[in-house]
Amino acid sequence: MNNFSLHSLSTALHHKTVSAVELAQIFLARIEQFSRLNAFITVDSKFTLAQAQAADQLLQQTDSGPLTGIPLAHKDIFCSKGLLTSCGSKILSNFIAPYNATVVERLNNAGMVTLGKTNMDEFAMGSSNESSWYGPVHNPWNENCVPGGSSGGSAAAVAARLAPIATGTDTGGSIRQPAAFCGLTGIKPSYGRVSRYGMIAFASSLDQGGVLAQSARDAAMLLQTMSGHDPKDSTSVDRPVPDFMAQLEHSLAGKRIGLPKEFFGEGIDSDVAKTIEQAVAVLKSLGAIPVEISLTNSPLSIPCYYVIAPAEASSNLSRFDGVRYGHRAAQYHDLIEMYERSRSEGFGEEVKRRIMIGSYVLSSGYYDAYYIKAQKLRRLIADDFQQAFKACDVIVGPTTPSTAFQLNAKAGDPVAMYLNDIFTCSANLAGLPGISLPAGFDQKGMPIGLQLIGRYFDESSLLNMAHRYQQQTNWHQYFPKGYQF
Amino acid sequence: MHWEVVIGLEVHTQLRTRSKIFSSAATAFGAAPNTQACAVDIALPGVLPVMNQQAAHLAVRFGLAIDAKINRKSVFARKNYFYPDLPKGYQISQLDLPIVGRGKLVINTGNGPKTIAITRAHLEEDAGKSLHEDFHGMTGIDLNRAGTPLLEIVSEPDLRSAAEAVVYLRKLHTLVQYIGICDGNMQEGSFRCDANVSVRPHGQIELGTRSEIKNINSFRFVERAINYEIRRQIELLEDGGKVVQETRLYDSDRDETRPMRSKEEAQDYRYFPDPDLPPMVLDQDFIDAARAALPELPDAKLTRFMNDYRLTTADATALCQSRPLADYFETASTVCPQQATQVANWINGDLTALLNKQALPIENCPVPAIQLGQLVARISDGTISGKAGKKVLLCLWADSETAVDTIIDRENLAQVTDNAAIEEIVDEVLALNPEQQQQYRDGQVKILGYLVGQVMKASYGKANPQQVNQLLKQRLKD
Numbered sequence: 001m002n003n004f005s006l007h008s009l010s011t012a013l014h015h016k017t018v019s020a021v022e023l024a025q026i027f028l029a030r031i032e033q034f035s036r037l038n039a040f041i042t043v044d045s046k047f048t049l050a051q052a053q054a055a056d057q058l059l060q061q062t063d064s065g066p067l068t069g070i071p072l073a074h075k076d077i078f079c080s081k082g083l084l085t086s087c088g089s090k091i092l093s094n095f096i097a098p099y100n101a102t103v104v105e106r107l108n109n110a111g112m113v114t115l116g117k118t119n120m121d122e123f124a125m126g127s128s129n130e131s132s133w134y135g136p137v138h139n140p141w142n143e144n145c146v147p148g149g150s151s152g153g154s155a156a157a158v159a160a161r162l163a164p165i166a167t168g169t170d171t172g173g174s175i176r177q178p179a180a181f182c183g184l185t186g187i188k189p190s191y192g193r194v195s196r197y198g199m200i201a202f203a204s205s206l207d208q209g210g211v212l213a214q215s216a217r218d219a220a221m222l223l224q225t226m227s228g229h230d231p232k233d234s235t236s237v238d239r240p241v242p243d244f245m246a247q248l249e250h251s252l253a254g255k256r257i258g259l260p261k262e263f264f265g266e267g268i269d270s271d272v273a274k275t276i277e278q279a280v281a282v283l284k285s286l287g288a289i290p291v292e293i294s295l296t297n298s299p300l301s302i303p304c305y306y307v308i309a310p311a312e313a314s315s316n317l318s319r320f321d322g323v324r325y326g327h328r329a330a331q332y333h334d335l336i337e338m339y340e341r342s343r344s345e346g347f348g349e350e351v352k353r354r355i356m357i358g359s360y361v362l363s364s365g366y367y368d369a370y371y372i373k374a375q376k377l378r379r380l381i382a383d384d385f386q387q388a389f390k391a392c393d394v395i396v397g398p399t400t401p402s403t404a405f406q407l408n409a410k411a412g413d414p415v416a417m418y419l420n421d422i423f424t425c426s427a428n429l430a431g432l433p434g435i436s437l438p439a440g441f442d443q444k445g446m447p448i449g450l451q452l453i454g455r456y457f458d459e460s461s462l463l464n465m466a467h468r469y470q471q472q473t474n475w476h477q478y479f480p481k482g483y484q485f
Numbered sequence: 486m487h488w489e490v491v492i493g494l495e496v497h498t499q500l501r502t503r504s505k506i507f508s509s510a511a512t513a514f515g516a517a518p519n520t521q522a523c524a525v526d527i528a529l530p531g532v533l534p535v536m537n538q539q540a541a542h543l544a545v546r547f548g549l550a551i552d553a554k555i556n557r558k559s560v561f562a563r564k565n566y567f568y569p570d571l572p573k574g575y576q577i578s579q580l581d582l583p584i585v586g587r588g589k590l591v592i593n594t595g596n597g598p599k600t601i602a603i604t605r606a607h608l609e610e611d612a613g614k615s616l617h618e619d620f621h622g623m624t625g626i627d628l629n630r631a632g633t634p635l636l637e638i639v640s641e642p643d644l645r646s647a648a649e650a651v652v653y654l655r656k657l658h659t660l661v662q663y664i665g666i667c668d669g670n671m672q673e674g675s676f677r678c679d680a681n682v683s684v685r686p687h688g689q690i691e692l693g694t695r696s697e698i699k700n701i702n703s704f705r706f707v708e709r710a711i712n713y714e715i716r717r718q719i720e721l722l723e724d725g726g727k728v729v730q731e732t733r734l735y736d737s738d739r740d741e742t743r744p745m746r747s748k749e750e751a752q753d754y755r756y757f758p759d760p761d762l763p764p765m766v767l768d769q770d771f772i773d774a775a776r777a778a779l780p781e782l783p784d785a786k787l788t789r790f791m792n793d794y795r796l797t798t799a800d801a802t803a804l805c806q807s808r809p810l811a812d813y814f815e816t817a818s819t820v821c822p823q824q825a826t827q828v829a830n831w832i833n834g835d836l837t838a839l840l841n842k843q844a845l846p847i848e849n850c851p852v853p854a855i856q857l858g859q860l861v862a863r864i865s866d867g868t869i870s871g872k873a874g875k876k877v878l879l880c881l882w883a884d885s886e887t888a889v890d891t892i893i894d895r896e897n898l899a900q901v902t903d904n905a906a907i908e909e910i911v912d913e914v915l916a917l918n919p920e921q922q923q924q925y926r927d928g929q930v931k932i933l934g935y936l937v938g939q940v941m942k943a944s945y946g947k948a949n950p951q952q953v954n955q956l957l958k959q960r961l962k963d
Contacts, residue, residue, distance in 0.1 A: 079531045092530065099524055101531055198531040204760035233533050234762050312760055315563050318574020319528045323626065335624075339567055362565070362755035371757060 003477055004164055006070055006218045013059055013069040020055035020069030024048050024113050026485075027071050031115060031162045034483065037138045039147075039157040041076045042084045043116035051113045058111050067225060068111030073163035075154050076117040077124055078104050078209070079198040083114075087200045088122040088132040088150075091320045091327045091346030101198020102230045103167060103209050110225045115163050119153030122348045123317065124174055124202040126150050127420035130411050131350040138407070139182060140480040141446055145404040148178030148420075154212045155182040160483045165213045165222055169199060171206045172305050173399075173424025176436035179212055180399035180449020183438040183478060185466060186212045187219045190457045191431035192237035194223075195230030201316040203309035204235070206428040215476050216437060216466035220244035223459065239457065247460045248467040253287030255465065258392030260295045263423055269402040271442035276398045279439040279450045279469070283396065286468050293388040293395070297380045301426040302418055304381065307361050307374035308429070313351075314358025320346065353414065382430040389455050394465055398423055399436040399449030427453050435462040438475040447478075487687040488719050491695075492650045492680060492711060493642035496657055497635050498667040499611070499675040500543045506610045506634035507534030507577060514673045518616070522628035526613075528572035533761050536561075540634040541765060543666040544584045544608055545775035547636060550664050550782055551603055553588025558766050561608075561759040566752050569626050570613035578637075580756050583607030584765070585636075590660070591784065592652045601653050602641040609635050630674075636666070642681065642692065647711035651704050654678060656783075658704075663783055663808045677702045682714045684722065693718070694728040698735050698742055710735035714742050786811055794818065794825035803833045810847045813854045820858025824865045831861055835878055852881045859889040872946060873898040900949045904956070907940070907948050911956050914939045925961050933957060 012018045028045050048071070055069035079085045079097035081104075086092045100108065108114075121131040129137040129152025137152040139145040140160040147156040151168030155178035158166050168175040170188035179186025187210045194209040201207060209226065213219035224245065229238040259280065264273065280290055322328035322342030329341030347355070361370035388395060400420055410416045427434040432453055439450035450469075454462045470476050505512055508525035525532045548555045560582040563575040585606035591598050611633040616625035638657065644650045658676055661667040668675050683695035698714060701707045713735070718728050733742040781789070783805050790801040790811070804814045810832070817828045836857065840850060860881070864874045873893075880892045893899050901907055914936060915922055924932045933954070940953045 079529075085530065087530065095530065097531075098529070196531075197533050200530040201761075232535060234535050235533075235760075311757060315565050315575050315755070315757070318565060318567065319530070319572060321567060321569075321574060323569050324527055324572065325529070335569065359755060362757050364753050364755075367755075367757070 003214060003479070004161075005215060006067070006165060006221050009070050009164060010066045010068075014064070016059075020052040020059065020071075020113055021049060023069065024052040024071050024115065027115050027163055030160075030485075031157075034140075034160055034162055037140060037143070037156050037160060037162070038135050039119055039137055039153045039160070039162055040073070040116045041086055041088070041119050041132075041134045041153070044083060047083065048113060048115055051108070055111045055113055065110050066221065067107070069113060070165075071113040071115045071163060072107065072222070073115045073118045073154060073157050073166040074104060075151050075166065075168050076120055077169050077200045078167060079200070080104050080114065080117065083117060085117065085200070086134070087124070088120040088134060089346065089348070089351070090133040091343070093133065093327060095325055097198075099198065102195035102232060103226050104198065106225055107167075107222075118151070118157050118166060121150035121152065121174075122351050123200070123313070124150040124169055124171055124207075125313070125350050125354055127173065127177055127417050128405070128407075128410065129153065129178075130407065131348055133348060136407055139404050139446075140483055141183065141404065142444070144406055145446065146181065146407055148181035148404060150174040151178050151186075151212060155179060155184055155186070158182070158184055158212050158214060159480060161479070161485070165211065165218055167209060167222075167226070168212045169202075169207055169209050170424075170428065170434075171202050171208075171309060172428050173421040175210045175212060176399050176424050176434055176449065176451060177420055179436040180438075180447065180451075181404035183447030183475070183480075184212050184214065185216050185219050185435065185437045185470075185476060186210065187223060187435040187459065187462065188427065188433060189223060189227065189459050190237075190433045191428070192235055193241075193433070193457065193459065194226050195228075195233045195236045197230055197232040197236075201312075203312040204316060205312060206305075206309055208428070216435070216463050216470055217245075217248060219435070220248060220463045220467070223463075237457070242460050244460055244463050247464050250464045250468075251287060252283065252465060252468050255288045255394065255461075256291050256392040257283055257288045258291055258293035258388050258395045260293050260298065260388070260395060260397055262295050262298050263397030267401050268398060269442065272398050272400070272402060272448050275440040275442075275448040276396075276450060280396060282469060282472055283465070286472060288465070290396075291392050293391055295381075295384045295388060295395075295426065297377065297384050298426045299422075300377055301381055301429055302422055304374045304377040304429060305421065305425040306357070306418060307370050308378065310354040310358030311361050311371055311374075312358070314355045314362065317347075317351065317355055322346070350414070378429045381426050385426075385430045385432060385453075393455070394461055395453040397451050399451040400424070403442045403444070403446035403448055423451060432456055433459045433462055435466055437466045437469065438478070439473075440475055441478075447475075486723065488684045488722075489687050489689075490645055490647075490715050491642045491683045491685065491692055492644035492647070494640045494644065494650060494654060495679040495681070496638045496640075496654065497677050497679075498638060498661050500540050500634040500636055500666055501668055502537055502539045502543065502634050504537060505632035506537050506540050506608065508632050510632065512633050514670075516629055518625070518627035519629060522613075522631060526572065526628050526632045528574075534577060534759075536762060536765060537634060540608060541584065541767065542771070542775050542778070544606065544636050545767065545772055546664050546779055547606060547638070547661065547666050548585035548588060549772075549776050549779055550660060551585075551588035551590055553603065553606070554586030555767065555772055556582055556584055556586055557768075558582060558764050559584040559608075560764045561762040562756045563759045565755040568612070569624065570615045570628070570631065572613065572628060572631055576610060576612065577759055577762070578609035579607035582764070590653065590656060592649070592656050594649055594652060599643075599649075601643045604639045604641050606636050606638045609637060611635050642683075647708045647715065650680065650711055651708045654704060654707055659783055659806060664779060671702050674702060678707055680707065680711055680714075682711055682718070683728070684715060684718045694730050696728065696730065696742075697732045699732055699745060701735055706735060706737050709737070709740055710742055713740060717742065780808065790814075794829070796826060796829055800826070800829040800833060804829060807847065813847050813850065816854035817858035817861070820855060821862040821865060824861050827861050827865060828858060831857060831874075831878075835875060839878075839882060851885050852878065853885055856881050856885060856889060863889055863893065867900060867902060867949065869893055869898050870900055870946065870950070873900070897947075899947065901944055901947045902949050902952060904952070907944070907952055907956055910940050910943045910948065911953065911960055914943055915960060922961065933961075
């Protein structure tokens, strides 16, 4: 058996058929065995086993919860107290976080066991995991292919079952795109649903923490605990978190699914197009009603995104100056040189490119032409969604125009790389929840992702639709060859 | 050529909050370096700012005190620049939508009252401190001050001389302490000022090129720095030169300003709205609460003191300098409401002298206001003389607990008002001074003063001088 759902693991732990320590050891061994994937930056088995022992103690008592003792992997963007938190960058390659991100804290409090910190594109800037200072991650479905990014390590780890579930973050598609490339269910909740405290900022107005899972049901279970208002994050929204699990089984009868014509046009791989059509047919068979909609400005989401995200990043990354923590150049003569050397040694190419783009669009004389214009466009993109949701309940389309590409195939072409986010980043710009779920394979055997986008704060409908789809199909149960237990 | 001076001030006031503007670390002054800097202040990866509501409350209180427009929605922006004591690489400030909009402050100049427009007041965080001493060839960074809440109060260029600028600054200094938003401590940097100075030929409409003098932290230095800058600019212009727009620093040791950086080298701060902080939206309840917390303002108090207590402008102005002083006066006056002027004289005279001698603020005055009121009451009802009053005050200074009447008894300070007793002394004195008696009777009436003095001396100062005067005149007529 290769698919351990969180529910089955929880049952096994509570029935003492397996202990948290045994479970952790199983996964630690797999991480070791498949280290060639380079999915993890940090694995600290002592740390993991201590958490597992504590979980076992809780399981002996009555105060354990459904997640107690279940192992997971955290994207290395979340600060984990006592562990290296590098964000995939050389500049933080010596940074041991002295505090826990709220997401980590909540999952720790639920008794979950951290298997390690997963590889990622440097500062979450990338769509292939190739910008990591710790090297690329390999896609378990084809090790010559990228796993997607920026949460590439988390995606590869769950796909290869090195962890039953993992956290990720999504700024322009960084959960959904790797989920699509690795045949997983990945959800990016609404902006403000999950606390950003302790999640190293890339683009503050777009970043959102989420989950990479084997199923919608697993994703719902983890998201339930991750979600909710955090007084430490002023952008986290203070509204009750619905019971995601309770709504999974709701019927899809009468649900209107909007098919944006902009998502089904040119540039889409024919295998992808065909698969999405089949998925729509499945949803239709479950009672959903397809309606054609238009997101007129969505083709402009890439240029809009690539102004706003770098602008915020250029400012967010200013704190990495070598003064208080992180990499500092060994040799310098004065302050300016210390800054210049520490930062040029510490940051990789893609990060530097975005800092430069961001500084440029914010500089006086260009601010109105770029930053303000992009903000206006962002408003229009969000308005398109508002309009669309009058005609439908959930928007359906492909997660990416094509499946996982070969390592190094796009490394020298930033624009080609950026186009990976063409269907995903508009949800970030509008702050809406989105989910990607496996819907089939292309002729090369690589997974294809189906994307659902919901109304603001309506993760329930996405999880519900995804779950009903997964009851009807078995794409999410497929498993890459060579990774069986 | 006649030159007109144009000055605008930017004043940074440190708001009196217990914790920092975006974190829960304490703001107290003087702690060991970096002991009051939490994860947010150090700008660890992943941390986020959370607005301190008390800072907003204090800012609104100020806005109401200067009759300003309160912006129901204000926006925080990032001002980006690199400096080791700026941990995030940007300062969170307000640019386009400050919390306090246009307001005004009326100052008293030689030519009567003048209204100075205040452009805006915005919230921002302070930076840390670079320590250049004690670290050989290196710089130490103390982030205790990083994140301390500041309200930057920006005036219009309405001030026309260094002296006027100081009057405005003093008035602002009094106001922010009055309304309890700032402790006003200039040594500790709680109240500091940047001055924008330019000159133009009289009658010219457009402004001359200005220079900005940064971070002046005393009234004296403000006046000197501005005056230096005015002289420098006029000399430059009269020699056919041009003023360069630049930032200058005032060196108090050499009494001169020196350029820091020019406009050409000016940094591009790449301001943009801070995505970590949603726009701050204030509801009516919030503004009402700030209004309710607003005490009587200095100008209103001054008018009331002059009307209700019949004080002179000078007395009332002196008392209204600080709220505790004014409160002290009002408390003392409750004991002897009819003698408000005398109470004011005692406070502004003897008491202030004693306080100054020991450099004590009125808040730490050892003499309770009620006791001072009692003292004035005893002088006014004739129990003691004014001279004896000074002695009572000294006794109270040393021992504030003992009642005024007990001190008068113990020190035997009550005036003798019994006619018979005074007559007895008068007779003794006259018997001892037959020559002076004769001189008076011969028309040298001035000699009376000498005789009064002798009687007072013989009574150990306790006889009522008016009574002595009367009795002596009577006897010398006989």
